[in-house]
Amino acid sequence: MRDVDVTVIVTVVESPASLVLLYEEFSKPLAASGRSFEFIFAAHPLFRPLTDALAPLVAKGAPIRVIDVGQSVGETVLLRLAAGSARGRAVVTLPAYRQVEAKTLPALLAQLDGGADVAVAWRSPRIDSFVNRAQNRILHWTLGTLVRDRIHDVACGVRAIRPEVLAELPLYGDFARFLPLLALRDGWRVDEVASAVHPDAMKGRLYGPGVYLRRLIDVLGLLFLLRFTEKPLRFFGLVGTFLAAPGGVILFVVFLQRLGGQGAADRPVVLLGVLLLVLGVQLIALGLIGEMIVHLTASRRRGYRLRGQKSGPERTGAESGSG
Amino acid sequence: MPDQTRYPTLTHLEDAPALSVVAPLYNEEENVAPLVEAVRAALADHPSWELVLVDDGSRDRTAELVAAQAAADPRVRLVQLARNYGQTQATQAGFDAARGAVLVGMDGDLQNDPTEIPRLVAKLDEGYDLVAGYRLNRQDKLVSRKLPSWVANRIIRAITRVDVRDNGCSLKAYRRETIQRMHLYSDMHRFLPALAAATAGARITEIPVRHHARRFGKSKYGASRILKILADLLTLTWIAWFRERPLRLFGLAGTIASAFAALFGASWVFSALVAQSLERPWGYVLPGCALLWLVLAFYLLMLGFIGEVVLRRAREESPELLPLAFERKS
Numbered sequence: 001m002r003d004v005d006v007t008v009i010v011t012v013v014e015s016p017a018s019l020v021l022l023y024e025e026f027s028k029p030l031a032a033s034g035r036s037f038e039f040i041f042a043a044h045p046l047f048r049p050l051t052d053a054l055a056p057l058v059a060k061g062a063p064i065r066v067i068d069v070g071q072s073v074g075e076t077v078l079l080r081l082a083a084g085s086a087r088g089r090a091v092v093t094l095p096a097y098r099q100v101e102a103k104t105l106p107a108l109l110a111q112l113d114g115g116a117d118v119a120v121a122w123r124s125p126r127i128d129s130f131v132n133r134a135q136n137r138i139l140h141w142t143l144g145t146l147v148r149d150r151i152h153d154v155a156c157g158v159r160a161i162r163p164e165v166l167a168e169l170p171l172y173g174d175f176a177r178f179l180p181l182l183a184l185r186d187g188w189r190v191d192e193v194a195s196a197v198h199p200d201a202m203k204g205r206l207y208g209p210g211v212y213l214r215r216l217i218d219v220l221g222l223l224f225l226l227r228f229t230e231k232p233l234r235f236f237g238l239v240g241t242f243l244a245a246p247g248g249v250i251l252f253v254v255f256l257q258r259l260g261g262q263g264a265a266d267r268p269v270v271l272l273g274v275l276l277l278v279l280g281v282q283l284i285a286l287g288l289i290g291e292m293i294v295h296l297t298a299s300r301r302r303g304y305r306l307r308g309q310k311s312g313p314e315r316t317g318a319e320s321g322s323g
Numbered sequence: 324m325p326d327q328t329r330y331p332t333l334t335h336l337e338d339a340p341a342l343s344v345v346a347p348l349y350n351e352e353e354n355v356a357p358l359v360e361a362v363r364a365a366l367a368d369h370p371s372w373e374l375v376l377v378d379d380g381s382r383d384r385t386a387e388l389v390a391a392q393a394a395a396d397p398r399v400r401l402v403q404l405a406r407n408y409g410q411t412q413a414t415q416a417g418f419d420a421a422r423g424a425v426l427v428g429m430d431g432d433l434q435n436d437p438t439e440i441p442r443l444v445a446k447l448d449e450g451y452d453l454v455a456g457y458r459l460n461r462q463d464k465l466v467s468r469k470l471p472s473w474v475a476n477r478i479i480r481a482i483t484r485v486d487v488r489d490n491g492c493s494l495k496a497y498r499r500e501t502i503q504r505m506h507l508y509s510d511m512h513r514f515l516p517a518l519a520a521a522t523a524g525a526r527i528t529e530i531p532v533r534h535h536a537r538r539f540g541k542s543k544y545g546a547s548r549i550l551k552i553l554a555d556l557l558t559l560t561w562i563a564w565f566r567e568r569p570l571r572l573f574g575l576a577g578t579i580a581s582a583f584a585a586l587f588g589a590s591w592v593f594s595a596l597v598a599q600s601l602e603r604p605w606g607y608v609l610p611g612c613a614l615l616w617l618v619l620a621f622y623l624l625m626l627g628f629i630g631e632v633v634l635r636r637a638r639e640e641s642p643e644l645l646p647l648a649f650e651r652k653s
Contacts, residue, residue, distance in 0.1 A: 309402050310403075
């Protein structure tokens with residue numbers, strides 16, 4: 001049932017500002033642009049008091065829906081829950097804090113009207129503390145190197161997306177963060193919209209070391225998803241060979257020296273050689289199990305997505321699933 | 324359950340043609356019209372065929388030109404991928420869309436000669452599941468193309484034991500049943516015969532085909548493929564030999580590791596007896612090595628069990644098609 005123009009999904013997972021103020025600020029430009037809209041707030045259980053504060057607005061008839069989750073879940077799950085009941089012909093995701101100015105929303109939606117599948121806000125010019133800008137540089141340099149990304153501002157959570165596209169993306173784990181990259185990988189058109197930074201966001205936020213560790217793991221997970229999910233052995237085999245090969249060389253040299261009369265049993269380097277060899281074999285064996293999973297599920301999924309067909313039977317004219 | 328609605332399936336249709344020719348195209352705008360023309364001329368005597376052209380996310384006008392050809396001749400069909408996925412996925416997309424009882428794959432660059440198609444199909448009718456073409460007088464550069472290809476084919480043959488001398492030649496004919504039993508992913512288009520033998524038990528033969536130098540466009544291959552090919556070959560060998568019994572390979576590997584553990588353990592005991600002491604360095608080097616090998620043996624055995632779990636779950640969810648089989652007429 002798609003009976004409104006826009007569904008704005010607000011996932012409340014970290015240090016949210018007042019949701020009432022957020023709604024009032026971001027609904028204004030939507031109303032002004034003449035689009036019908038609804039807001040869905042999906043909140044981590046920790047932030048229930050904040051969603052409770054929306055009750056008076058709901059009572060007054062504001063198009064607000066609140067999704068309560070009993071479990072402690074992340075942003076990606078909240079997004080999927082909200083997307084499942086979204087009624088909009090377009091979906092906008094909005095973090096619960098202010099990243100960009102509210103007038104960005106109509107600009108993103110205009111981009112969808114122009115044929116984009118995903119439109120993402122790009123904070124430009126970036127006004128932030130020096131530390132945060134440096135972090136941002138590092139993140140995008142890493143992404144650019146590892147996954148050949150061309151998105152300028154992955155960390156900005158303000159995005160407009162067609163609901164059909166959202167439903168097809170592999171959103172699990174913490175991958176909602178990298179939504180534009182996943183969309184690009186599946187061949188969707190992703191447009192960037194330069195947007196002014198919200199005055200509130202200029203104060204600069206500080207993150208604990210745990211956040212960096214999680215980001216690093218996220219990026220590694222993304223790298224694996226984008227590059228190796230179809231060929232796990234190439235990854236495990238490479239790393240395994242790098243471990244096993246030096247191990248094998250060490251043992252071979254020691255073996256030759258042993259033939260030459262030098263003792264081997266009292267040399268700790270033998271331990272190192274065996275250790276490396278064992279680790280390498282373990283990794284390659286893991287890769288084989290990975291390949292087995294890929295092979296056994298290959299008949300049920302396709303690694304490509306169709307843009308369309310011409311002159312085929314009607315039945316196959318639909319766009320195909322992606323892997 | 325397999326979701327059959329999400330991609331075009333290999334279902335035989337009432338009005339389906341007898342023969343489907345499938346060619347992936349990537350930035351081949353100059354080759355579209357000559358290719359269609361050549362196939363049309365080659366199959367002029369054939370009663371019912373279709374040409375499935377897969378546009379693999381080309382950045383030039385390939386898709387547009389194929390669409391125009393399709394509009395003019397209903398036997399030509401365009402399958403357009405959302406982005407550039409590579410030859411394996413493009414080929415699979417073409418096979419998925421093809422409706423014929425016999426499928427012929429070929430390159431989109433006109434280096435394969437379409438006039439060979441009837442010969443391939445005729446050979447298939449003699450009772451084969453896959454007929455591979457091998458290129459006579461291959462018209463490519465020696466060092467950058469032919470030499471790596473020769474090495475790769477040697478390795479592929481040695482490892483897969485499938486006697487096809489030219490895996491790189493795309494011109495091949497398949498029975499639909501063969502294609503239904505194999506699923507292309509990663510870079511498997513290089514090993515189609517080996518994959519067909521491994522997963523479908525296909526009866527394979529080969530015939531020589533003519534090969535032309537590239538007239539238009541550029542080659543999309545690089546020479547640095549050999550490492551990837553090796554990894555894929557290991558995969559293929561693994562699939563061919565052990566996909567029905569993963570525990571057997573892992574159990575075997577675990578046994579070898581245990582043997583090493585026993586070897587190091589025995590030499591430790593021997594050294595200790597000779598020296599009458601455990602205090603010397605071999606007091607930790609040898610038992611340490613023995614323990615590491617033991618850990619590996621245990622780990623491999625456990626992985627084998629995981630493999631069995633994976634296999635069982637996969638088979639419960641989607642029963643495998645039985646291998647190709649034939650009842651002999653006496």
